[in-house]
Amino acid sequence: MGDFVKGSQLGHLPEMVAKGVILHREIDHYTDHHPIVGLSKDKLRLKYRHYAGVIVDMYYDHFLAKNFNEYSSQPLWAFAQEKYELLQANYEFIPPRGQHMLPYMIKGDWLTNYARKEGLHRSLTGLSRRTKFNSKLELAIQDLTEHYSVFETEFREFFAEIREHISQFRQDLINSKL
Secondary structure, eight states: OTTTOOGGGGGGSOHHHHHHHHHHHHHHHHHHTOHHHHHHHHHHHHHHGGGHHHHHHHHHHHHHHHTHHHHOSSOHHHHHHHHHHHHHHTGGGSOHHHHHHHHHHHHTTHHHHTTSHHHHHHHHHHHHHHSSSOOOGGGHHHHHHHTHHHHHHHHHHHHHHHHHHHHHHHHHHHHSOO
16 A cells, blocks of 8 residues: 555545555665665666566565565464455555555455465566566566575565564654654
């Protein structure tokens, strides 16, 4: 949802939803400027240009989903169902583009399918079909396979750091007034 809320729309959301969007933006900002993420992007930039960041985000989503039990006591399938239900319950607050996407996300069970390389490949291929240019995103699964352990190591190092950063940011955000 955070990707679809723009500018002044934030002020029209319930406070906890707005705080969730702010948290999402902080996660994106931290990720986009982190040196470890930069190393991952650098491996892909020559071949995929400005899509390197999108690919790395998807790779990292894969590693998070694949290793979810290391980060949560809740199984990934239960977490995903809970989040799908939460999004449906707050459907009215989701901007139109997000509302359009939500049924596809739920039907395709994106959150759990990223745990498998096949699910990630399907998503990369689907995204490739929707890009304006010949992005070659469907080929990115080959790069992941070829450098799997390197990307996973970078993800693990990055994820440890972002968890620490976001834990503090989230606490400050919860205690703040919008």
